[in-house]
Amino acid sequence: MKVTTWYTKEDCKDWNDFLNKVRKLPQDTFYRGQKSYPFDKPQIQSSFDRAANSAKGAVDEARKHKRELWEYEAAIIREFMRRAHHYVSDTPQNEDRLEWLSLMRHFGAPTRLVDFTYSYYIAAYFAFSNLGDEDRAVWAIDQDWLRNESQKHCKSILGSTSRKEIDVSTPEKFTKCFLDPTRKSRASRFFVAPVNAERMNTRLTIQQGCFLCSSNIQKPFEYNLSSMVTKSSCQQFIVKFVIPHSARNDALTELKHMNITKASLFPDLGGLAESLNDRFELLFKDYNIETATLKKVVTWHKRIW
Numbered sequence: 001m002k003v004t005t006w007y008t009k010e011d012c013k014d015w016n017d018f019l020n021k022v023r024k025l026p027q028d029t030f031y032r033g034q035k036s037y038p039f040d041k042p043q044i045q046s047s048f049d050r051a052a053n054s055a056k057g058a059v060d061e062a063r064k065h066k067r068e069l070w071e072y073e074a075a076i077i078r079e080f081m082r083r084a085h086h087y088v089s090d091t092p093q094n095e096d097r098l099e100w101l102s103l104m105r106h107f108g109a110p111t112r113l114v115d116f117t118y119s120y121y122i123a124a125y126f127a128f129s130n131l132g133d134e135d136r137a138v139w140a141i142d143q144d145w146l147r148n149e150s151q152k153h154c155k156s157i158l159g160s161t162s163r164k165e166i167d168v169s170t171p172e173k174f175t176k177c178f179l180d181p182t183r184k185s186r187a188s189r190f191f192v193a194p195v196n197a198e199r200m201n202t203r204l205t206i207q208q209g210c211f212l213c214s215s216n217i218q219k220p221f222e223y224n225l226s227s228m229v230t231k232s233s234c235q236q237f238i239v240k241f242v243i244p245h246s247a248r249n250d251a252l253t254e255l256k257h258m259n260i261t262k263a264s265l266f267p268d269l270g271g272l273a274e275s276l277n278d279r280f281e282l283l284f285k286d287y288n289i290e291t292a293t294l295k296k297v298v299t300w301h302k303r304i305w
Helices: 015-022 047-054 056-064 069-086 097-106 120-128 143-158 171-179 202-206 221-226 231-237 245-257 269-284 295-304
Strands: 008-011 029-035 113-117 136-142 192-195 209-214 238-243
Touching: 015 136, 015 238, 015 245, 029 120, 029 143, 047 056, 047 069, 069 097, 097 113, 097 171, 097 202, 097 209, 113 120, 120 136, 120 238, 120 245, 136 143, 136 231, 136 245, 143 171, 143 192, 143 231, 171 192, 192 221, 202 209, 209 221
Parallel strands: 008 238
Antiparallel strands: 029 113, 029 136, 113 209, 136 238, 192 209
């Protein structure tokens, strides 16, 4: 175990070591699976963060002219809302910005939302699903801690003195807490909150998914999240499990037996097409490609086609 400035790093020897360690966490935990990045690189990024980094030169130039990132986000949302009806028949209500962002995230548009799941098995699948020699990471964030800390910020922004939890996913409260640039009470705050649209799409439901939303898009998601951390909470509430690449076959084999595959997690034509890549890889994993005969490959080819 290694404690960094805002999270605890747990190195796992293999797949079983990861399972033994992750099962010790509280039941109510958010998980995210991805590649493991070096300490000096961004650890968790939203798709909006990645888009802004890719266009860093243009963003820096725009800031010289007093243009801010929230203006670009607003323009992206507005453009998507104007044109989405050409492709989707059942669009969200105009005022429900969270549902619009959820729809945008579903189709790959840059948003401030970051995908998490309630299942560490599903998170592990996403960590290992792509090819590559790098180690993999499963992030774990304590749900109760994140909800309690984010509620403090949201209640302050909304001017609420209620002791009850506020549902910040409702259209009005979501806009006030996250998207309204005129609210000075929000501008200097950096935090992350769990949110869910009223109508969840099929993929999100099957993946046991949820979104974590950064409050201030002027800074990356990671900055918003790490700003919530104190020295006492770092070790306890945010954990990065690092799993070696060598555990990939064991992980994917066990997950396949649990029916956690691309075909099951993405129940549409795109998921079916992507799942064929997994079948192709599994076919060859036990072969020495340079010396194996093509007999089984031809048989498999005939069975498929």
